Amino acid sequence: MRYNDNQMTYGFRGDQMQSNSELEENLKRGILEMLILKMLAEKDMYVYQMINEMNARGQGLINIKEGSLYGPIYRLVDKKYITEIKTLVGKRRVRVYYHLEPSGFAYFDNMKNVYTTMTKGIELIMNENHNANISVCEVENESKE
Numbered sequence: 001m002r003y004n005d006n007q008m009t010y011g012f013r014g015d016q017m018q019s020n021s022e023l024e025e026n027l028k029r030g031i032l033e034m035l036i037l038k039m040l041a042e043k044d045m046y047v048y049q050m051i052n053e054m055n056a057r058g059q060g061l062i063n064i065k066e067g068s069l070y071g072p073i074y075r076l077v078d079k080k081y082i083t084e085i086k087t088l089v090g091k092r093r094v095r096v097y098y099h100l101e102p103s104g105f106a107y108f109d110n111m112k113n114v115y116t117t118m119t120k121g122i123e124l125i126m127n128e129n130h131n132a133n134i135s136v137c138e139v140e141n142e143s144k145e
Contacts, residue, residue: 032064032072034115037108040082040100047073047096073098081107 039050047069054064076082081104085097100108 032069033076034111036069036072036076037100037104040098041108044085044097044099
């Protein structure tokens with residue numbers, strides 16, 4: 001259920017209303033792990049580097065803030081999908097790079113497959129031309145019989 005109130009749209013969460021920005025943040029949390037794994041599948045990176053790369057690739061459609069990656073990164077480290085590599089930068093500064101482990105690659109591949117399947121299903125549901133999709137499903141069901 002949606003309401004438009006002074007150019008701000010709200011969605012319901014139980015008895016509470018959520019603004020678009022809150023809804024967007026909840027969706028982002030669900031995919032941040034996958035985006036982190038994507039970055040690390042390409043090369044070892046530190047947090048600030050990942051954020052800059054994600055924001056550049058997102059072309060302004062996604063704005064990832066620095067603090068938002070630490071929780072997912074710590075969870076991935078705890079699961080042993082990624083590891084920390086501490087590197088001395090200059091004389092005193094230590095930079096923490098993250099490295100994707102073989103188990104992380106497998107987890108990432110599985111996550112990509114689940115994401116692809118889900119987004120295809122969501123696209124079918126959200127598609128306004130639902131009659132075309134129903135006829136395709138009916139044809140597939142008839143061919144199985």
